[in-house]
Structures are given as structure tokens and as C-alpha cells.
Amino acid sequence: xxxxxPASLPARRGALNRFLDLVERVGNALPxxxxxxxxxxxxxxxxxxxxAQFDLSVAHPTTGRIIEPVSLLxxxxxxxxxxxxxxxxxxxxxxxxVLVAMIGIGVAxxxxxxxxxxxxxxxxxxxxLLTPVVVFCGVLxxxxxxxxxxxxxxxxAIIFKAAGRHPVLGLTAAxxxxxxxxxxxxxxxxxxxxxxxxxxxxARIIDPGYxxxxxxxxxxxxVSTFLITALGWWVTESLVAPRVATLETAAAQEVDASSxxxxxxLGAAEKRGLRFAAIxxxxxxxxxxxGLLPADGFLREPGTGSVLHSPFLRGIVALIFLYGVGLGVxxxxxxxxxxxxxxxxxxxxxxxxxxxxxxxxxxxAAQFVAFFNWTNLGLIIAVEGAQFLKSAGxxxxxxxxxxxxxxxxxxxxxxxxxxxxxxxAPVFVPMFMLLGYPPEVTQTAYRVxxxxxxxxxxxxxxxxxxxxxxxxYVAKAGLGxxxxxxxxxxxxxxxxWSILFVAWLxxxxxxxPGAPTSLPTGAAGP
Numbered sequence: 001x002x003x004x005x006p007a008s009l010p011a012r013r014g015a016l017n018r019f020l021d022l023v024e025r026v027g028n029a030l031p032x033x034x035x036x037x038x039x040x041x042x043x044x045x046x047x048x049x050x051x052a053q054f055d056l057s058v059a060h061p062t063t064g065r066i067i068e069p070v071s072l073l074x075x076x077x078x079x080x081x082x083x084x085x086x087x088x089x090x091x092x093x094x095x096x097x098v099l100v101a102m103i104g105i106g107v108a109x110x111x112x113x114x115x116x117x118x119x120x121x122x123x124x125x126x127x128x129l130l131t132p133v134v135v136f137c138g139v140l141x142x143x144x145x146x147x148x149x150x151x152x153x154x155x156x157a158i159i160f161k162a163a164g165r166h167p168v169l170g171l172t173a174a175x176x177x178x179x180x181x182x183x184x185x186x187x188x189x190x191x192x193x194x195x196x197x198x199x200x201x202x203a204r205i206i207d208p209g210y211x212x213x214x215x216x217x218x219x220x221x222x223v224s225t226f227l228i229t230a231l232g233w234w235v236t237e238s239l240v241a242p243r244v245a246t247l248e249t250a251a252a253q254e255v256d257a258s259s260x261x262x263x264x265x266l267g268a269a270e271k272r273g274l275r276f277a278a279i280x281x282x283x284x285x286x287x288x289x290x291g292l293l294p295a296d297g298f299l300r301e302p303g304t305g306s307v308l309h310s311p312f313l314r315g316i317v318a319l320i321f322l323y324g325v326g327l328g329v330x331x332x333x334x335x336x337x338x339x340x341x342x343x344x345x346x347x348x349x350x351x352x353x354x355x356x357x358x359x360x361x362x363x364x365a366a367q368f369v370a371f372f373n374w375t376n377l378g379l380i381i382a383v384e385g386a387q388f389l390k391s392a393g394x395x396x397x398x399x400x401x402x403x404x405x406x407x408x409x410x411x412x413x414x415x416x417x418x419x420x421x422x423x424x425a426p427v428f429v430p431m432f433m434l435l436g437y438p439p440e441v442t443q444t445a446y447r448v449x450x451x452x453x454x455x456x457x458x459x460x461x462x463x464x465x466x467x468x469x470x471x472x473y474v475a476k477a478g479l480g481x482x483x484x485x486x487x488x489x490x491x492x493x494x495x496x497w498s499i500l501f502v503a504w505l506x507x508x509x510x511x512x513p514g515a516p517t518s519l520p521t522g523a524a525g526p
Contacts, residue, residue: 034357037364037422041371045081048375049073058383067383070375080374085367092201092366095359097193097214097317099352104324105143105190106351107344111332113277114141115151116270122155123265127163131173134159135232138177139225143189148178149462154469167473168485169244173236175466176489179454181228182417183447184221188214191417193317195443198421201369202429203439205378214316216440216512217447220504224497231496232489239488247474247481273335280330284323288312313513358418365422372426382430396437396518397502400445403428404498407449412457417450440515441505448501452494455486 031039052071059066071077089095108114118137125133134156141148153174160170183191193214203210266274291299292312299312307313328347332338338347372378410420424446432442454460458479470477510516 034361034364036419037361037368040423041364041368044368044371044375044377045072045077048077048371048377051375051377051380056380058380067376067379069377069380072371072375077374081371084370088366088370089363092197092362092369095197095362095366097197098190098358101190101193101317101320101324102351103348104321104328106324106349107328107347108324108331109328110347110350111273111328111337111343112270112335113273113328113331116266116274116331116335118148118152119155120266120274122152122159130159130163130165130170131236132229132233134170134173135177135181135236136225136229138174138179138232139181139184139228140186141178142182142191143185143187148174149465152178153466157469157473161473166241166244166247168247168470169236169241171466171469171473172240172244172485172489173232175486176232176235176455176493177228179460179462180452180486180489180493181225181232182451182454183217184224184228184451186222186225188218188316188320190320192217193320194418195421195447198369198418198425199429199439199443201373202378202425203433205373205382205426205430206433210439212439212443213313213513213515215313216515217444218512219509219515220444220501220511221447224500227496227500228493231492235488235492239492240485243485247477269335273331273333273337276334277327277331280326281323284326288319307513361419365419369422369426378426378430381427382434385427385431396505399432399435400437400441400501400505401498403432403442403445404449404494404501407446408453408494411450411453420450421446436518438516438518440511441517444511445501448497449494452490452497456483456490458483 048069049071051069052073057066057068072081118141121137122130122133134152138148138152138156141152153171156170156174157167158170160173161167196212196214196216199216200210200212203212288299291297292307292310295305297305299310300307301310312319325344329338329344332343338344407420407424410424421443425443428446429439429442433439457463463479463482467477467479467482470482474481504511505517508517
């Protein structure tokens with residue numbers, strides 16, 4: 001079967017569209033993620049009352065302690081819900097870390113620093129390396145929230161067009177990096193403390209003192225950046241370019257003025273801003289190294305000199321904030337986009353104003369997680385699930401690969417990475433801990449599965465925007481067009497990233513600082 005086979009192409013498109021219709025119907029049938037957590041929180045209350053009426057107790061596999069369900073359908077349960085509802089929200093681990101990180105990133109974004117860096121890298125790249133550079137920048141851009149979707153994707157299309165290549169090819173390469181390689185990065189972004197906080201809350205169902213660092217997956221994700229870049233480059237040139245060449249281009253490729261403005265060379269003010277930002281980066285990094293490199297450095301753990309449990313790693317979210325503000329202010333001062341303290345506060349406020357929906361979701365997710373912990377239902381499910389998996393004989397590699405596939409499948413109908421992990425972590429993190437697998441490894445497997453199907457999921461929040469970008473160049477393009485272009489990326493990323501993950505596990509390498517691939521015997525017990 002070939003692309004030019006007129007008899008086979010309609011049939012294949014028909015099957016693809018039927019599959020997409022099913023995905024869309026299932027996704028649309030689900031309630032909004034916020035409503036879903038409200039429903040689940042209520043369901044936990046009801047189920048706790050039912051479970052308390054039956055003999056659903058289990059013995060903890062490491063301590064032998066009998067675990068019984070606790071009913072919230074009682075006067076005592078009602079009192080606890082009412083008196084701890086606020087602290088469930090304010091004490092929810094991901095909330096503060098994400099807000100602090102986003103404040104810093106907001107200054108860097110609103111000042112124009114992040115956009116200028118992306119444009120500089122792409123515009124100055126040699127034509128032969130344009131594709132890998134676009135994919136690479138796409139991967140890096142996910143550290144700054146939506147900037148990759150709204151800036152890099154349309155910019156890549158314009159740059160490819162200027163280079164004499166099909167603009168949709170540049171668009172798909174950028175989208176693959178931004179969304180398909182969502183979790184990979186060379187720097188820590190806002191998603192790292194968010195997922196780590198959810199994993200930590202879930203891990204404490206088993207071990208109340210367990211701490212998951214925002215840098216828990218850094219080693220694996222830094223290496224993954226280069227893997228996704230290489231795979232994206234190969235897929236773009238070998239699999240997608242021939243298909244894009246058959247697309248019927250719109251007669252008038254109209255692009256709005258703001259999009260064309262993205263492709264202009266950097267002006268003198270922007271170059272000056274980047275020089276100021278480079279000076280600030282060197283100064284801040286020198287200070288950081290001064291505190292880390294000496295054996296008695298002030299950023300190491302007092303007394304032991306350890307980096308693993310140092311203020312540096314424990315304060316990584318604060319460093320994201322400081323770098324975001326420092327580089328944003330330095331760039332803005334040089335470029336003239338930040339003139340006074342009001343401009344800095346505006347950048348912080350503008351980023352925070354976009355988090356209203358997130359904070360509402362977190363409120364209900366925090367209640368769900370707290371109720372799950374109070375009732376012991378999470379622990380009971382974890383113990384029973386662990387016993388089932390042991391009896392099924394699934395060892396580390398097939399177990400984690402199955403979890404990656406499950407995460408990838410769920411991502412097709414539920415777009416929010418944080419919402420999915422808030423739902424899945426309280427079940428799977430404790431369950432896998434009881435089997436000897438650390439939360440950091442489980443979180444890594446989730447991030448792989450959650451990322452690879454972003455580019456073919458109609459439920460992904462920016463999917464409609466990407467379709468609109470494609471329609472600028474291919475008038476008849478629709479959901480099926482975009483998915484058919486992105487499916488090779490999704491499948492290749494799934495296979496390649498899973499192979500890297502399996503190799504990482506077999507070699508026993510830590511996925512991040514202080515994050516081994518297995519728990520010591522008895523470490524999962526409280």
C-alpha cells in the first residue's frame with residue numbers, strides 16, 4: 001500500500017476517521033476534569049461507607065498491620081471534611097511549587113526573553129539542521145508553558161516556507177517536539193514540581209515521610225531530549241515529508257501579520273536584551289557553582305557536604321523562580337520591555353491570571369486525594385493490586401511497559417497531564433511501591449506514556465489551535481489530516497522512548513538525583 005494508491009487511501013482514511021470519531025465521542029462524554037474530581041471525591045465518601053460495612057480489611061505486606069476502611073459517611077467523617085477542607089487545598093504539595101515556578105517563568109515570558117531565545121536559535125540555524133533544531137527547541141519550550149504552541153509552531157511553519165520547504169512540515173516537526181516530547185527537557189520546568197508533588201502525596205499513603213524531588217526524573221529526561229530530537233528529525237524527513245508533499249496547498253497562503261512578525265530578524269533592542277540576559281545568566285550560575293563545587297559550599301547540606309540532600313535540590317523550585325525573574329528582568333531592561341517594577345509585577349500577575357482553572361481543579365483534586373488517604377481505600381487497593389500483580393507474574397519490564405501503554409491510552413481521552421496523574425498516582429504509586437518500585441520510576445513511566453500520544457489526542461487543549469495553523473496552508477485540513485501526519489511521531493516516540501526506559505531500568509541507573517530504580521527491602525513500609 002502506498003500513498004499514491006487511489007484504491008487503498010480512502011479505505012485507510014475511513015478506518016482512521018472511524019477511530020478518531022470513537023476517541024472524540026469517548027473524550028467528549030467525560031466530564032470536565034474539575035467536575036470529574038468533584039464526582040470522584042463524592043464517590044470516595046460513599047464507597048468508604050459501603051466498604052466499612054463489609055470485611056474489606058487487608059494485612060500490610062511488610063508490617064502485618066491490619067488495614068481497615070474508615071467511613072466518611074458518619075458524623076466524625078463530616079466533621080473532618082468540613083474542618084480540613086481548606087487545609088487539604090492549601091497544604092496540597094503541587095499547589096505552592098507550581099505557583100512559585102510560574103511566577104518566575106511569567107516574567108521571562110512576558111518580557112519577551114523566551115520568545116527571543118527561540119527565534120534566535122531557529123533563525124540562525126543552518127538550513128540542513130533546521131529540522132532537528134526546530135524539534136529540539138520544541139522540546140525545550142515546554143519548560144515555559146504554552147509558548148511552544150503559540151510561538152514556535154507557527155514560527156517553524158514560516159521559517160520552513162522561507163527555506164523553500166512545505167510550511168506544514170515545519171509545523172509538524174515543532175508540534176512533535178513541543179507536545180510529543182512534552183516531558184523531556186534539559187532544564188526543569190513547571191511540570192516537574194507539579195508531578196513530583198502529586199507523586200509525593202501518593203507515596204505518603206505508604207510512607208508518610210517520603211519526599212519526591214522536583215528533579216526526580218532529571219537524568220532520564222535530559223537524555224530523552226536528545227532521543228526525541230533524533231527521532232523527530234528522522235520521522236520528519238523519512239516519513240512525514242513524503243506525505244506532506246501530497247497535500248493540496250491552499251491557493252493563498254495567508255498568514256496574519258503577527259505570525260510574519262515572528263520570523264523577522266532580531267532587532268538591536270532584542271540583541272541587547274539577550275546580551276544583558278547572558279550576563280545575568282553567567283553571574284547567577286557562577287554564584288550557584290560557588291555554592292556547590294567546594295566541599296563545604298554554602299548550597300551543600302550542612303555537616304555532611306552532600307549535594308543529594310542539599311538546599312540546592314530541595315530549593316530547586318525557588319531557583320526556577322529566581323532564574324525566571326533574573327533573566328526576564330535582565331532581558332527586559334536591555335530590550336526596553338521592562339522599564340520599572342510595575343512591568344515585573346505585570347509579568348508575574350499575567351502568568352498567575354492564567355492559572356484560575358488550574359487552581360479550581362487542584363481544589364477538588366486535593367479533596368479527592370485527602371479522602372482517599374483518610375478512608376484507607378488507597379492503601380487497600382494498593383495492597384490488593386500488588387498481590388494481584390505478583391500472582392500474575394509480571395516483572396519490572398513488562399509491568400512498566402504495560403503502565404506506559406495504559407498512560408498513553410488514557411491520554412487519548414483525557415488531556416490534562418496533571419489531572420490524569422492526580423487520578424492515577426494515588427492508585428499506582430503505592431501499588432508499585434509495595435512491589436519495590438520507587439515513585440520516581442513510576443512517575444517516569446507515566447510521563448513517557450502521557451507525552452507520546454499528545455500529538456494525536458483531540459482532547460489535548462491546544463489541538464484545535466494546531467489544526468487552525470495547518471488550515472492556513474492546507475484549506476481542507478481537519479482533525480484527521482493532523483492526526484495522520486502526527487501518528488508516525490507518536491508511534492516512533494512510543495517505541496523509542498520505551499526502549500530507552502527499559503534499557504535505563506536494566507542498567508539500574510537512577511532516573512534523577514537520589515532516585516534509584518528499586519526500593520530497598522522493607523522501604524515501602526510505614
